[in-house]
Amino acid sequence: MYSKKNISLVLTDTNEWPFLVMWANKHKIGRFKQTKKKVSKESALNILQDKSRNIFSIHNDGSVVGAVEIYNIDYINRSCYLSLIFDEDSEFRACGEYALGLALKHIFCRLNLYRVSSTIKLSDEDSISLFKKMGFETELVRKAHLYENGEHKTILEMGTLKPIFENNGR
Amino acid sequence: MEDKEYSKIELTQVDLTDAAMFKEFANSMYAQMLGFHEPLSTDDANSYITSFQNSYDKYIFAVRVQWPKDYKKSVVGFSFIRNVDWTARHAEILNIQTDENKNLVSPDDSVMVADALKMLVKYGFETLNLEKLYIEVFDGANYNKTLESIGFHVEGSRRLSKVLNGERVNSTVFAILRSDFK
Numbered sequence: 399m400y401s402k403k404n405i406s407l408v409l410t411d412t413n414e415w416p417f418l419v420m421w422a423n424k425h426k427i428g429r430f431k432q433t434k435k436k437v438s439k440e441s442a443l444n445i446l447q448d449k450s451r452n453i454f455s456i457h458n459d460g461s462v463v464g465a466v467e468i469y470n471i472d473y474i475n476r477s478c479y480l481s482l483i484f485d486e487d488s489e490f491r492a493c494g495e496y497a498l499g500l501a502l503k504h505i506f507c508r509l510n511l512y513r514v515s516s517t518i519k520l521s522d523e524d525s526i527s528l529f530k531k532m533g534f535e536t537e538l539v540r541k542a543h544l545y546e547n548g549e550h551k552t553i554l555e556m557g558t559l560k561p562i563f564e565n566n567g568r
Numbered sequence: 569m570e571d572k573e574y575s576k577i578e579l580t581q582v583d584l585t586d587a588a589m590f591k592e593f594a595n596s597m598y599a600q601m602l603g604f605h606e607p608l609s610t611d612d613a614n615s616y617i618t619s620f621q622n623s624y625d626k627y628i629f630a631v632r633v634q635w636p637k638d639y640k641k642s643v644v645g646f647s648f649i650r651n652v653d654w655t656a657r658h659a660e661i662l663n664i665q666t667d668e669n670k671n672l673v674s675p676d677d678s679v680m681v682a683d684a685l686k687m688l689v690k691y692g693f694e695t696l697n698l699e700k701l702y703i704e705v706f707d708g709a710n711y712n713k714t715l716e717s718i719g720f721h722v723e724g725s726r727r728l729s730k731v732l733n734g735e736r737v738n739s740t741v742f743a744i745l746r747s748d749f750k
Contacts, residue, residue: 474605475730512736513729538724538741542700545656550699557726 405496407454407466407504415442417455421465421483452504456484456497463489466501468509476512478505482525494528502532506560515557519544526554533566534558574680575636579629579647579687582620586630587613589643593664600732601664601706626650627696631665631684644680647688649696658700658743661688676710686718693746702743706732711742719748 410417422437437445445451450471456464464484471478482498484490505514516534518525526536538555545551582590591613594604608616620628627649632641645665652659665681667673675682692701702723705711720742728736 474600477729513727515726535727536724537726540702540723540741540743542745543656543658550656555724555726557729559728 403496404459405493405500406457407497407500408457410446410453410455410465412443412446414455415439415446417462418442418445418453421455424485452509454501454504456489456493458489458493463493464497466497468501468505468514471509471511476510478509478511478514480505480514480516482516487524490524494525495531498528498532502558502563506563512560513557515555517553517555520552520554526556529556532558533562573636574633576634576641577680577683577687578632578641579684579691580632582617582628582630582646584614584617586643587617589630590617590646592670593646593666596666596670600730601662625652625654625659627652629688629691631663633680645684647684649688649692649701652696652698656700657698658702659692659696659698661685661692661701661703663688672709674710675714676712682714682717685714689718689744689749693749699746700743702741704739704741706730706739707737715742715744717750718744719750720744721748 419437419439419442422442446453450469452468452471454466454468455462456466463486464482467481467483469479469481480501482490482494482501484494502514505511515537516529517540518529520526520539534556535558536554537557539552540555541552542550543553587610591608591610593599594602594608594613594616599605599608617628620626629647630643631645631647633644634641645663647664648662649659650662663675663681663685665673665678665684667678673681675685689701692698703711703715703720704726705715721744723741723743725738725740727738729739730737
């Protein structure tokens with residue numbers, strides 16, 4: 399568990415599969431990467447046992463307000479992808495920076511990875527600002543890479559490296 | 569490097585008879601490009617090839633070349649279309665070909681390799697009906713001219729994204745939309 403102020407990240411283990419089923423099957427289905435189908439108990443357990451993924455619930459004052467997914471963990475190249483999901487935009491504004499900071503601490507200081515990337519919709523200016531603030535740079539501009547609500551959209555792939563995280567004094 | 573003339577080049581299905589050749593590629597210095605980090609046995613190679621046969625999101629091809637005066641076709645490499653996202657209709661492509669000395673050949677250095685790459689792109693658009701293809705190229709590999717001639721554009725670079733032969737290298741991602749395919 400990681401915590402800062404009243405915000406904490408709690409690693410989801412196999413006993414907490416109901417949390418994953420609930421999150422993955424909410425109205426924003428598909429927010430978890432590569433889980434576009436409805437998530438059953440069995441698939442939730444498979445996800446939680448997958449060593450290339452870590453899923454955390456984000457708690458604010460004791461309530462679950464979001465989730466962090468660290469996925470495509472490549473232990474050879476020491477890289478991964480990160481996804482930050484909040485129920486409400488207000489929770490994102492209140493907790494996003496701390497939650498992201500805690501997630502980066504897990505990635506660089508616990509998993510000892512070297513590189514983390516995140517894919518963000520071009521239209522999501524708040525997320526782009528947050529990730530830039532936390533040391534991420536836009537590396538790829540991927541046109542027509544996401545299909546949502548009947549149209550193709552552009553996404554950015556932003557990345558940061560462990561030396562940058564360390565230099566930022568995190 | 570002198571480009572050897574060939575009569576015909578094809579992308580064909582990979583049979584289990586190609587497993588031995590595939591195993592050579594997978595156990596070569598290019599193994600990391602294919603995602604292999606440990607030596608492959610013949611059984612592993614067979615399993616890997618078989619895994620493509622029942623998959624809907626990845627495709628493997630043998631690059632077969634017919635040389636003048638030869639009756640048989642030689643396998644000179646393997647091509648892949650993988651990570652197919654059928655909703656967004658895009659996929660990653662990869663093409664690995666070597667010369668007679670088993671050195672990796674880049675498409676900018678060989679008409680044969682460039683032709684195989686173009687065939688792969690054509691397959692992705694005209695047979696799989698995809699809308700976008702992309703390829704990740706590591707620093708030092710000569711792909712720029714060929715990719716640009718086909719219609720690819722640069723999406724950006726991933727900093728220090730891979731470890732190849734003990735060193736961290738950057739990679740550049742090129743992409744092409746169906747409408748840009750020449």
